[in-house]
Amino acid sequence: MDNRVNDELDGETFQQLLHRLTAAFLFGKPFDGGKRMDNGGPQQQQHMEQQQPYHPQHPAMMRLYEVQKEVASLGPQVCTFSGLQNDRDYKRLERELTRLLLEVDQVDTEGKPELQGARKRAAQEVEGLLRYLEENATHPSRLAIEDLSNEARALVDDRVVAPQRAGGVAEINDELVDALQGLILKLTQVKTEGRVPLRKARYRALTRLCAIQDVVEGRTQQQTLSLPLSGETHEAVHRINQVMVKVSVARSQLVALLMGLSGRDSCAHLSRLLTEMQVELDALDVSGNAAIRNYRKQVVEEINGLLKHVDLEVEGDDTRRYDLAQNNSIREIEAVRAHVVHLREGILRHCAVGDLSFRPKAELQSLLTHLDQVDTAKNPCIREARRRAVVEVQAVITFLDLREALARRQPGPAEHPAHRAVWLVLGSLSDLQAQVLGFDGKRVDKSYMMLEELLTKQLLALDAVDPHGDEMTKVARKQAVKFAQNILNYLDMKTDEWEY
Numbered sequence: 299m300d301n302r303v304n305d306e307l308d309g310e311t312f313q314q315l316l317h318r319l320t321a322a323f324l325f326g327k328p329f330d331g332g333k334r335m336d337n338g339g340p341q342q343q344q345h346m347e348q349q350q351p352y353h354p355q356h357p358a359m360m361r362l363y364e365v366q367k368e369v370a371s372l373g374p375q376v377c378t379f380s381g382l383q384n385d386r387d388y389k390r391l392e393r394e395l396t397r398l399l400l401e402v403d404q405v406d407t408e409g410k411p412e413l414q415g416a417r418k419r420a421a422q423e424v425e426g427l428l429r430y431l432e433e434n435a436t437h438p439s440r441l442a443i444e445d446l447s448n449e450a451r452a453l454v455d456d457r458v459v460a461p462q463r464a465g466g467v468a469e470i471n472d473e474l475v476d477a478l479q480g481l482i483l484k485l486t487q488v489k490t491e492g493r494v495p496l497r498k499a500r501y502r503a504l505t506r507l508c509a510i511q512d513v514v515e516g517r518t519q520q521q522t523l524s525l526p527l528s529g530e531t532h533e534a535v536h537r538i539n540q541v542m543v544k545v546s547v548a549r550s551q552l553v554a555l556l557m558g559l560s561g562r563d564s565c566a567h568l569s570r571l572l573t574e575m576q577v578e579l580d581a582l583d584v585s586g587n588a589a590i591r592n593y594r595k596q597v598v599e600e601i602n603g604l605l606k607h608v609d610l611e612v613e614g615d616d617t618r619r620y621d622l623a624q625n626n627s628i629r630e631i632e633a634v635r636a637h638v639v640h641l642r643e644g645i646l647r648h649c650a651v652g653d654l655s656f657r658p659k660a661e662l663q664s665l666l667t668h669l670d671q672v673d674t675a676k677n678p679c680i681r682e683a684r685r686r687a688v689v690e691v692q693a694v695i696t697f698l699d700l701r702e703a704l705a706r707r708q709p710g711p712a713e714h715p716a717h718r719a720v721w722l723v724l725g726s727l728s729d730l731q732a733q734v735l736g737f738d739g740k741r742v743d744k745s746y747m748m749l750e751e752l753l754t755k756q757l758l759a760l761d762a763v764d765p766h767g768d769e770m771t772k773v774a775r776k777q778a779v780k781f782a783q784n785i786l787n788y789l790d791m792k793t794d795e796w797e798y
Contacts (some may be wrong), residue, residue: 357411358405380498383435399424415663445505450481451557462550478511486678506556509607565612576641627680629673631687679798693788700728717771719763734789741793744789757782
């Protein structure tokens with residue numbers, strides 16, 4: 299799992315980051331397309347601070363300092379911009395940086411080498427920001443995110459927004475929910491390479507799709523209450539039903555707003571409408587009737603759910619939730635994974651010398667329990683991170699189980715030859731699983747290809763086993779095939795470079 303995060307966002311403020319950037323702007327290395335932002339360390343910062351400016355009062359240097367101030371304001375905007383080239387902010391940033399580049403080019407250095415060097419580095423810095431801006435806006439992963447967002451937009455418009463606008467009923471069913479879930483899973487697989495703009499873009503797309511999924515799944519159905527009821531109670535039910543109609547319209551407006559299908563509605567306007575509905579419901583007197591009180595409570599809860607999604611959308615680009623490395627649930631999962639690695643290494647060391655005494659299965663089971671209690675907050679990336687951690691724990695447990703089974707095995711003379719053949723394959727699979735557990739490379743590595751080929755050969759060997767009608771052999775072969783496939787899947791998971 300790739301959990302790279304930007305150091306400047308973890309350990310320093312944007313002001314400190316810009317101090318480093320502007321120091322490099324005039325007197326250090328030029329902007330390098332975001333790598334320095336991702337990996338800049340104390341030694342580099344100290345080196346930059348030791349650099350001294352040339353001719354600080356010289357008109358050329360003073361002009362470069364003026365440009366530096368503008369770069370300081372544009373830098374964080376460029377480095378966190380998560381949109382596309384046709385976005386208004388992209389065009390504004392591109393225009394401003396191009397203007398600064400022209401101004402730097404017009405600085406008169408009077409032929410002095412030190413001033414020429416400062417101007418060159420200034421130009422390279424602005425060019426680096428321009429390049430970084432363009433790279434992220436046109437990155438294949440960014441385009442993939444946009445394609446999936448467009449697919450979701452078309453789906454939601456066809457099933458929910460368009461029917462509601464035409465005065466009909468939104469087509470909300472399991473097929474729609476499944477389609478949304480499929481798009482969410484595809485989004486979680488988009489690689490961001492640890493880039494802030496790409497992480498933000500993926501987070502925003504996932505947040506909106508998850509919000510729509512939550513709205514669709516959590517819609518409240520009007521309750522059918524038993525009659526007769528008192529006149530006062532009838533009036534309360536009528537008023538709640540009226541609010542429910544408004545909530546249904548607001549739900550459709552929120553979905554349209556999240557998918558960019560609404561040019562008229564705004565978050566502030568929708569928030570105000572929902573708040574007014576809450577006030578209207580609070581004013582109702584439903585004391586004395588538990589059924590209607592519960593009905594009102596359900597409607598209020600749905601309004602609160604819609605308001606929660608509106609608030610998240612309002613936060614927009616200002617939120618730091620996209621940086622999941624700072625999420626408490628992810629930190630819990632990573633702590634469990636680190637513990638699993640420690641246990642796995644110990645197990646492999648003992649097994650390498652034929653020692654089966656180290657069997658921390660109880661500890662591994664407790665880690666599974668811990669993972670089961672991790673709050674994913676319905677975030678698909680956190681859910682996937684937890685699922686992968688569970689697979690890692692289970693892989694170690696199954697390895698220990700098979701080793702123990704092989705150690706206890708005492709075949710008798712009457713054992714069916716086909717059954718014995720299955721156990722021979724299981725012995726080979728156990729050795730291969732030890733190598734897979736310890737594998738820490740990539741799919742292009744020769745060792746990966748070798749492991750994949752050897753595991754495939756074991757599957758072929760199992761396929762060649764003829765049970766001759768022996769039921770025990772049939773069951774054993776089926777379990778062995780499943781075991782081999784699980785090892786292959788685990789090897790595939792370890793090398794797919796998934797990131798949250």
